[in-house]
Amino acid sequence: MIIAIDGPAASGKGTLGKRLAHHYHFRHLDTGVIYRAVAKALLDIGADLANEAHAVAAAHELDPEKFGHPALKTRAIGEAASVVSAFPGVREALLTFQRQFAAEPPGAVLDGRDIGTVICPDADVKIFVVADPVVRARRRTLEARARGEEADEAVVLADILKRDERDRNRPVAPLKAAADAHVLDNSHLDIEAGLKAAIAIVEAVRIGSGRG
Numbered sequence: 153m154i155i156a157i158d159g160p161a162a163s164g165k166g167t168l169g170k171r172l173a174h175h176y177h178f179r180h181l182d183t184g185v186i187y188r189a190v191a192k193a194l195l196d197i198g199a200d201l202a203n204e205a206h207a208v209a210a211a212h213e214l215d216p217e218k219f220g221h222p223a224l225k226t227r228a229i230g231e232a233a234s235v236v237s238a239f240p241g242v243r244e245a246l247l248t249f250q251r252q253f254a255a256e257p258p259g260a261v262l263d264g265r266d267i268g269t270v271i272c273p274d275a276d277v278k279i280f281v282v283a284d285p286v287v288r289a290r291r292r293t294l295e296a297r298a299r300g301e302e303a304d305e306a307v308v309l310a311d312i313l314k315r316d317e318r319d320r321n322r323p324v325a326p327l328k329a330a331a332d333a334h335v336l337d338n339s340h341l342d343i344e345a346g347l348k349a350a351i352a353i354v355e356a357v358r359i360g361s362g363r364g
């Protein structure tokens with residue numbers, strides 16, 4: 153089974169994806185870290201983020217062993233990732249890795265922006281996670297502060313809105329819900345309640361498809 157989770161910045165995709173994968177004993181891939189890793193590789197060597205050829209080369213040279221690097225979490229890398237992810241060549245370079253990850257048994261949960269629309273259009277279950285931007289900014293600010301970073305909620309909100317705008321309006325693989333996605337608004341749900349709602353969606357699909 154493949155579960156595709158998409159949604160805007162800081163909507164809780166990764167948190168939900170990780171927990172859903174744990175619940176079903178599936179593998180989990182936060183695809184945002186891949187684009188963040190491309191951005192970090194470019195920033196580390198002082199390359200111009202606007203240069204598609206450099207970004208494509210960096211995408212081809214990625215080392216998945218480094219996807220857990222804590223520096224990938226920063227706001228600056230998220231912003232840079234949003235710039236390089238708009239290059240069609242970068243997305244093309246990363247397509248096979250994501251599809252191969254999704255195809256391996258026993259099942260996979262992938263979260264990102266284009267999982268249900270481009271990477272796994274035939275996913276068994278598609279969930280589009282949303283939350284009020286102010287709620288998302290508050291959660292992200294608390295998360296950064298818990299890591300010991302300074303964070304201003306208004307700046308975080310502006311950053312989230314800017315990134316969503318860019319991700320929604322790029323010509324290739326824009327952020328959007330697949331036509332057959334289930335929208336899950338967690339603005340007023342805690343993490344456990346969000347997980348429960350997602351499991352209910354997955355189970356309804358399994359029962360409907362005769363696999364329950």
Ligand SMILES: Nc1ncnc2c1ncn2[C@@H]1O[C@H](COP(=O)(O)OP(=O)(O)OP(=O)(O)O)[C@@H](O)[C@H]1O
Pocket residue numbers: 159160161162163164165166167168184291292294295338341342343344346
């Ligand atoms: N339902 C929830 N209730 C409260 N906090 C939540 C909930 N879901 C996620 N969070 C918190 O919100 C923050 C953002 O969540 P998360 O990193 O999962 O979002 P994301 O959509 O994966 O972000 P990104 O855009 O970076 O991929 C984290 O601090 C997480 O713990």
Ligand SMILES: Nc1ccn([C@@H]2O[C@H](COP(=O)(O)O)[C@@H](O)[C@H]2O)c(=O)n1
Pocket residue numbers: 161162183184185187188230233234235237238263264265266267315319
């Ligand atoms: N499937 C995806 C996942 C991410 N992106 C881009 O990367 C940026 C960072 O992603 P996070 O999930 O870690 O916030 C994001 O703003 C997107 O531009 C993507 O294009 N496709």
